[in-house]
Amino acid sequence: MSVLIIAEHNNSELNSSTLNTITAGTELGDVDVLVAGENCADVANAVAAINGVNKVLHADASHYGHHLAEELTPLILGLAENYEHILAPATNFGKNLAPRVAALLDVAQISDITEIVSSNTFIRPIYAGNALATVQALHAKKVITIRTVSFEAASEGGSAGVESISAGEQVGLSSFEGQELTVSERPDLATAKTVVSGGRGLGSKENFAIIEALADKLGAAVGASRAAVDAGYITNDKQVGQTGVVVAPDLYIAVGISGAAQHIAGMKDSKVIVAINKDPEAAIFNFADYGLVADLFDTVPEMTNSTKIS
Amino acid sequence: MKIIVPIKRVVDPYVSIRVKSDETGVDTGGVKMSMNPFDEIAVEEAVQLLEAGTATEVIAVTIADSSSDETLRSALAIGADRAIRINCETPLQPLSIAKVLKNIVEAEGAGLVIMGKQAIDNDNNQTGQMLSALLGWSQGTFISEQTIDGDTVKVTREIDNGLETLTLKLPAVLTTDLRLNEPRYIKLPNMMKAKKKPLDTKNFADYGIADDAITAGFTVQKVQEPPTRKAGIIVDSVAELIEKLRDEANVI
Ligand SMILES: Cc1cc2nc3c(=O)[nH]c(=O)nc-3n(C[C@H](O)[C@H](O)[C@H](O)COP(=O)(O)OP(=O)(O)OC[C@H]3O[C@@H](n4cnc5c(N)ncnc54)[C@H](O)[C@@H]3O)c2cc1C
Ligand SMILES: Nc1ncnc2c1ncn2[C@@H]1O[C@H](COP(=O)(O)O)[C@@H](O)[C@H]1O
Numbered sequence: 365m366s367v368l369i370i371a372e373h374n375n376s377e378l379n380s381s382t383l384n385t386i387t388a389g390t391e392l393g394d395v396d397v398l399v400a401g402e403n404c405a406d407v408a409n410a411v412a413a414i415n416g417v418n419k420v421l422h423a424d425a426s427h428y429g430h431h432l433a434e435e436l437t438p439l440i441l442g443l444a445e446n447y448e449h450i451l452a453p454a455t456n457f458g459k460n461l462a463p464r465v466a467a468l469l470d471v472a473q474i475s476d477i478t479e480i481v482s483s484n485t486f487i488r489p490i491y492a493g494n495a496l497a498t499v500q501a502l503h504a505k506k507v508i509t510i511r512t513v514s515f516e517a518a519s520e521g522g523s524a525g526v527e528s529i530s531a532g533e534q535v536g537l538s539s540f541e542g543q544e545l546t547v548s549e550r551p552d553l554a555t556a557k558t559v560v561s562g563g564r565g566l567g568s569k570e571n572f573a574i575i576e577a578l579a580d581k582l583g584a585a586v587g588a589s590r591a592a593v594d595a596g597y598i599t600n601d602k603q604v605g606q607t608g609v610v611v612a613p614d615l616y617i618a619v620g621i622s623g624a625a626q627h628i629a630g631m632k633d634s635k636v637i638v639a640i641n642k643d644p645e646a647a648i649f650n651f652a653d654y655g656l657v658a659d660l661f662d663t664v665p666e667m668t669n670s671t672k673i674s
Numbered sequence: 675m676k677i678i679v680p681i682k683r684v685v686d687p688y689v690s691i692r693v694k695s696d697e698t699g700v701d702t703g704g705v706k707m708s709m710n711p712f713d714e715i716a717v718e719e720a721v722q723l724l725e726a727g728t729a730t731e732v733i734a735v736t737i738a739d740s741s742s743d744e745t746l747r748s749a750l751a752i753g754a755d756r757a758i759r760i761n762c763e764t765p766l767q768p769l770s771i772a773k774v775l776k777n778i779v780e781a782e783g784a785g786l787v788i789m790g791k792q793a794i795d796n797d798n799n800q801t802g803q804m805l806s807a808l809l810g811w812s813q814g815t816f817i818s819e820q821t822i823d824g825d826t827v828k829v830t831r832e833i834d835n836g837l838e839t840l841t842l843k844l845p846a847v848l849t850t851d852l853r854l855n856e857p858r859y860i861k862l863p864n865m866m867k868a869k870k871k872p873l874d875t876k877n878f879a880d881y882g883i884a885d886d887a888i889t890a891g892f893t894v895q896k897v898q899e900p901p902t903r904k905a906g907i908i909v910d911s912v913a914e915l916i917e918k919l920r921d922e923a924n925v926i
Contacts, residue, residue: 432840433803433813433815434812434813437807455834456815456816456831456832456833456834457833457834459799459803459815459816460803460813460815460816461803462800462803463768463799463800463801463802463803463804463807464803464804464806464807464813465807466769466800466804467769467772467803467804467805467807467808468807468808470769471769471891472767472768472769472890472891472892473768473769473798473800473804473891474892475797475798475799475800476797476799485895489797489900490700490795490796490797490897491685491691491700491794491795491796491797492794492797493900494690494691494693494700494900495691495693495700495897495898495899495900496897496898496899496900497894497896497897498894498895498896498897498898499892499893499894499895500892500893500895501891501892502890502891502892502893503891536843537811537812537842537843538812538813538814538840538841538842538843539840539841540838540839540840541828541839541840541841542838542839543833543836543837543838543839544836544837544838545835545836546835546836554834558925558926582926590852593852593853594852594853599836600818600832600836600837600851600853601832601833601834601835601836606794606797607712607791607792607794607851607852609834614925615919615923615925615926625687625690626687632903635925636919636923636925637903637906638915638919649906649908651903651906652906653903653906653907653923654906654907654908654909654915654918654919654923655906655907655908655909656908656909656911656912656915657908658912663912666912667912667915667916670912670913670916672913672916672917672920673916673920673926
């Protein structure tokens with residue numbers, strides 16, 4: 365049977381989360397990808413060139429331009445008949461959309477899976493990753509969101525066909541007003557090889573600059589704890605954790621972060637974890653491969669200025 | 675405008691959980707329970723709308739057994755006017771919860787639902803979107819701000835790379851993110867007042883829901899401990915840390 369993947373993109377570029385979702389999809393069957401948006405032909409062509417993609421369905425309309433769940437859902441429902449699995453990334457895009465689709469198909473949705481056991485059985489973390497549940501879907505149709513860090517990114521090299529499909533009527537329940545996106549030269553938090561995260565220990569927005577300086581030295585993305593975001597040191601999209609972004613870089617450096625379960629949930633699958641904290645009892649040290657019990661205001665600049673890091 | 679706030683009683687976010695040795699689930703016996711933190715934010719937001727005169731009534735609803743009565747009382751203490759518990763001895767899955775909530779929302783003639791984005795036990799993040807779909811309403815998920823203006827509500831949503839603002843036609847389902855508000859501290863007199871507010875216990879049949887209409891969409895076959903990380907080391911200096919990261923871990 366076939367798999368339909370809902371691509372995440374911004375009409376000009378494909379979001380890398382789609383690549384991980386395609387890999388998960390190829391474990392389940394033949395993968396078709398829906399690219400719905402406004403003037404998004406470039407994205408549809410880019411998806412066609414990804415390994416493992418069988419066919420791209422391209423739907424273009426101005427009311428798909430902001431990927432509103434109310435608008436995309438009827439389009440997906442119209443395609444659902446041909447597919448056993450409908451997959452989206454477990455990003456805010458996919459989390460917003462997939463349950464709406466599932467409810468109208470009258471089927472369960474399985475969230476944030478980290479492993480595919482069989483075509484109807486999946487593993488997903490619960491309780492902030494403190495337990496792993498193996499769940500078996502009982503409905504014929506399965507709507508699933510994929511934890512992106514648990515699946516490799518599909519590579520380029522495919523040559524699928526692109527089929528234009530007609531757009532549905534505008535639903536008009538919601539409308540887009542504007543957005544405030546974080547613009548940064550740094551790597552994307554969700555996919556960076558190195559992440560430097562700061563917590564409440566930084567003390568202020570001004571002080572948070574020392575996290576950014578170390579990140580720049582290492583070519584890393586910047587992350588944060590909830591406490592740092594709540595205090596306004598950094599924007600909401602940088603929150604790593606159970607209810608924020610889940611990351612799994614090669615190197616995760618936690619600075620001035622205590623190691624609450626909700627934070628650990630978002631970074632414990634990192635390959636190497638470093639913790640810098642002045643409290644030797646901080647829980648973060650239980651998860652760190654390398655711990656440094658020290659004042660961050662001395663040690664972080666020392667690292668940034670080290671000539672041993674190029 | 676009536677606002678319905680669906681809430682769930684969950685294991686308190688600050689206690690550590692244990693997986694049962696027979697792998698059937700998580701041990702919740704004797705563990706401290708609380709209102710799901712996102713639902714607390716939802717109740718607070720609804721009560722603020724009540725205090726501002728935008729809402730006429732705030733009704734807290736849960737689908738659970740009687741142990742959740744104390745959680746409903748907390749919602750009443752924050753300032754909800756009344757509470758409804760649909761008696762249900764076994765926990766239901768999001769689609770079933772959404773179906774039951776739909777009937778309650780319709781029976782009450784509510785114009786807005788504010789609920790948590792995610793229950794922190796099963797981490798599903800589904801019920802609000804499902805309820806919105808079943809009602810055919812607009813949805814504003816993961817919101818950090820809302821402003822009601824006539825028959826629309828403007829919401830700011832926390833998205834993956836920043837913030838997004840949408841205008842939704844009312845009626846709508848909103849789901850809360852952490853930055854929407856800071857729930858008030860419950861004062862003792864309000865706890866006392868909450869004891870006198872109405873808390874009705876109802877059954878599925880009271881809302882025209884047949885017991886067999888509520889079916890499972892998946893079964894949990896087992897629940898296991900996640901793999902643990904191997905113990906690390908404490909280094910003495912920045913120089914040693916850098917050396918380890920370069921020569922031992924090869925990550926810089
Ligand atoms: C529903 C819910 C969802 C949540 N979701 C998330 C989530 O997704 N992500 C998340 O991160 N949290 C989340 N939290 C919050 C979480 O429980 C913690 O409150 C939060 O992670 C704490 O952040 P922190 O470690 O920065 O702050 P704190 O716990 O206050 O720790 C600060 C640390 O800095 C250290 N420090 C202070 N000064 C210095 C110094 N000069 N040098 C070195 N070290 C210093 C201290 O020793 C301390 O360990 C959630 C909570 C709830 C209830
Ligand atoms: N048993 C329940 N009764 C009432 N509301 C619920 C129940 N379970 C979940 N909810 C609501 O749905 C939200 C999202 O839960 P979930 O989709 O399970 O992550 C919660 O924050 C609650 O507002």
